[in-house]
Amino acid sequence: MDLIILFGPPAVGKMAVGKALSHQTGLPLFHNHMSIEPVLPLFEFGSPPFFRLVNNFRRAVFKEVAQSDLPGLIYTYVWSLADENDTRSLAGIIDLFDEQRTRVTLVELRADLSERLKRNRGEERLLEKASKRDLSDSETRLLALEQQHQMNSAGSIPLEYDHLLIDNTHLSPGEVAEKIRLHLRL
Numbered sequence: 034m035d036l037i038i039l040f041g042p043p044a045v046g047k048m049a050v051g052k053a054l055s056h057q058t059g060l061p062l063f064h065n066h067m068s069i070e071p072v073l074p075l076f077e078f079g080s081p082p083f084f085r086l087v088n089n090f091r092r093a094v095f096k097e098v099a100q101s102d103l104p105g106l107i108y109t110y111v112w113s114l115a116d117e118n119d120t121r122s123l124a125g126i127i128d129l130f131d132e133q134r135t136r137v138t139l140v141e142l143r144a145d146l147s148e149r150l151k152r153n154r155g156e157e158r159l160l161e162k163a164s165k166r167d168l169s170d171s172e173t174r175l176l177a178l179e180q181q182h183q184m185n186s187a188g189s190i191p192l193e194y195d196h197l198l199i200d201n202t203h204l205s206p207g208e209v210a211e212k213i214r215l216h217l218r219l
Contacts (some may be wrong), residue, residue: 034135035060035217038150040112041142042184043175044153046201046209048161053210058219060214063094064109066162073164087129088122091130099130113182128195132144137194140213143185144202149175158203186199 037060045190048064055062068090069078075119076083098106108126113119127137144152152158153175155218158165178184190196197216 034099034103034130036130036135036137036207037105037107037140037213037217038123038138039107039112039140039142040110040184041144042149042182043111043178044149044155044158045144046152047111047142047156048153049152049206050140050201050209051109051207053108054213056206057207057210057214058107060105060107060219061098061103062107062109063098065111066164068094070163078164089202091126093102095126095129105135108200111178111184113184114186114190115183117165124192127192131185136217138213138217139190139192139196140196141190141196141198142151142209143198143200146179148202 037054039054040045040052048066050060051062052066066114068087072083072090073085076086095106095108100126110123112123130137150172153165153171186196186198188198197213199209199212203214
């Protein structure tokens with residue numbers, strides 16, 4: 034089984050790359066907003082009930098996938114690399130998978146801020162992520178997260194798994210997916 038975690042800052046292209054990689058490999062995509070969007074009409078982002086529901090749902094999905102006959106999973110995640118809670122959360126997800134039968138690959142996507150601000154307004158992003166449709170608010174949050182968190186590494190990450198770093202500023206999602214597919218020999 035392959036567990037491919039695409040991480041990087043907001044609007045770097047994780048979902049688009051995940052979709053392209055899913056298309057190229059047949060692995061299903063579980064992007065982080067699949068668990069976020071259904072909860073937002075009920076509870077404010079960041080509130081304790083919001084985090085409980087999102088985390089419980091994600092955990093249930095990962096447990097089921099880990100125990101299934103699926104060939105793997107592609108998951109997207111915004112990882113604040115300096116935040117020990119984020120690292121523990123990601124490690125907890127990985128721990129749900131049997132290390133004897135799961136190959137874990139952490140794919141870090143990096144893109145220039147100007148490109149990410151353009152992508153933040155992309156049609157596919159807005160279609161899949163209702164919470165991003167207030168463009169002014171979405172851009173403000175993106176810029177605030179950029180200032181508050183380290184979401185890209187300098188080449189080293191706090192978890193010991195295969196780590197592939199791709200600058201996708203000038204690459205299409207399909208081109209990035211192909212690089213990942215070739216790296217993994219899928």
